[in-house]
Amino acid sequence: MGDWVDVCALDEIEEEDVIRFDHGGRTFAIYRDMEDGVWCTDGLCTHEQVHLADGLVMDDTIECPKHNGRFNYKTGAALRSPVCVALATYPARVEGGRVKVQV
Amino acid sequence: MALAEITRTPRDYSLTGPEARHAVEAGLASAEWYHSDVPRKVMKDLMRRTDGPAIRDTAIWIGLLILCAGGGIATWGTWWTVPFWAVYGVLYGSACDSRWHECGHGTAFRTIWMNDAVYALASFMVMRNPVSWRWSHARHHTDTIIVGRDPEIAVMRPPDLARKALAFIGIPDVFQHFAILARNAMGRFGPAERDYIPEAELPKAVAWARAFVAIHVLAVALALATWSLLPLMLIGGPRIYGTWHMVLTGLLQHGGLAEDVLDHRLNSRTVLMNPVSRWIYWNMNYHVEHHMFPMVPYHALPKLHALIRDDLPAANTSILDGYREMIGAMLRQRREPGYYLRKELPPSARPYRAEFHALDNERH
Numbered sequence A: 001m002g003d004w005v006d007v008c009a010l011d012e013i014e015e016e017d018v019i020r021f022d023h024g025g026r027t028f029a030i031y032r033d034m035e036d037g038v039w040c041t042d043g044l045c046t047h048e049q050v051h052l053a054d055g056l057v058m059d060d061t062i063e064c065p066k067h068n069g070r071f072n073y074k075t076g077a078a079l080r081s082p083v084c085v086a087l088a089t090y091p092a093r094v095e096g097g098r099v100k101v102q103v
Numbered sequence B: 001m002a003l004a005e006i007t008r009t010p011r012d013y014s015l016t017g018p019e020a021r022h023a024v025e026a027g028l029a030s031a032e033w034y035h036s037d038v039p040r041k042v043m044k045d046l047m048r049r050t051d052g053p054a055i056r057d058t059a060i061w062i063g064l065l066i067l068c069a070g071g072g073i074a075t076w077g078t079w080w081t082v083p084f085w086a087v088y089g090v091l092y093g094s095a096c097d098s099r100w101h102e103c104g105h106g107t108a109f110r111t112i113w114m115n116d117a118v119y120a121l122a123s124f125m126v127m128r129n130p131v132s133w134r135w136s137h138a139r140h141h142t143d144t145i146i147v148g149r150d151p152e153i154a155v156m157r158p159p160d161l162a163r164k165a166l167a168f169i170g171i172p173d174v175f176q177h178f179a180i181l182a183r184n185a186m187g188r189f190g191p192a193e194r195d196y197i198p199e200a201e202l203p204k205a206v207a208w209a210r211a212f213v214a215i216h217v218l219a220v221a222l223a224l225a226t227w228s229l230l231p232l233m234l235i236g237g238p239r240i241y242g243t244w245h246m247v248l249t250g251l252l253q254h255g256g257l258a259e260d261v262l263d264h265r266l267n268s269r270t271v272l273m274n275p276v277s278r279w280i281y282w283n284m285n286y287h288v289e290h291h292m293f294p295m296v297p298y299h300a301l302p303k304l305h306a307l308i309r310d311d312l313p314a315a316n317t318s319i320l321d322g323y324r325e326m327i328g329a330m331l332r333q334r335r336e337p338g339y340y341l342r343k344e345l346p347p348s349a350r351p352y353r354a355e356f357h358a359l360d361n362e363r364h
């Protein structure tokens, strides 16, 4: 496992939303759910290389902005074609009002 | 190659030919496309899913289909039957396309099963394999009007206008579609289909094709057994006698515009339409907007249009206006396949990137 990395303050991510986070030459998507839980996945869709941070968060899913493929962002599972390959997920937590991810 | 020769060379639209290789080499495949600026907060609002509008529209759609079918059957054999079938035909043979499209994107309803159910019904009506076409449409969005990549280029250059005219009565479209379904039902897929459908999805495609073919065969058998056209007026037939509105609106989407560009403002057309056509078409007349932001549901497209129209070419003011422009370009493309209509941007818009045009010319 990698190091815990500071991303941003929790209130920089809206409830039921996602932001892009670039770190160490890689790109991630950081989600905030309706209960202030935070989650982290790879930033690019597994169908084509599209940033999921431009997509739509609904309940536990992220919908890709390009072809509307869907993933469960908590488990990474691919839910709706054209995505077939799951997303990698990473541990995320809130500490003192800051979002941290282990990547 | 000399410019005169360049503009006269017909193109190869197959997905497995030299144009396909060229598109990849030129960086046109799975490329980065232009997007108008929309603040994230506003875009989230526009993308928001809800079941309400699509439930209302689907209830009206199904209700009218039942009403017209009932009226048509009750008055069969008299002239009173004509208006019922005229409406039924368009609701079945044209409105199916927009329902197929929106539910394929998964944007019409918030509830997944509702999208899937209407998608399956509409796929049946439009005679498209619901599995293959999901993949083909994904490719159309990745590589919109990129020759050799996009399997859904409706108007190829030089355009065959007689064939396009016949498409208004489903010819040869409906027979080709049925032949594809029949082929898929036997487990056979062409090289283009194999190019965009993942192997693992093929068994599903076979199962759907079998179901669709069986229902159509049943309708034909019933028509023969009862020696009546009525079963075919209800099933399958509307793809011939009611498909005209789908073609009327569909040709406008990209007809006469640029190929091999990475900016939907250059290859797609937004046309302001009457409310009835917009309802049948589920607002796909906002076609530039739809391609730029496919996550925005059909009912939010007018709002999106209002928001970004200063960054887009002026919309055509009516179907007639769109056709005037498109037919002019198509007539010229018959002689000069390289010609396309370059949509002018208003001064408020961000300019086209010059290299898009360079790519378009370089290809030939």
Ligand code: FES
Residues within 6 Å of the ligand: A045, A046, A047, A048, A049, A050, A064, A065, A066, A067, A068, A069, A070, A081, A082, A083
């Ligand atoms: S790029 Fe994400 S669904 Fe296609």
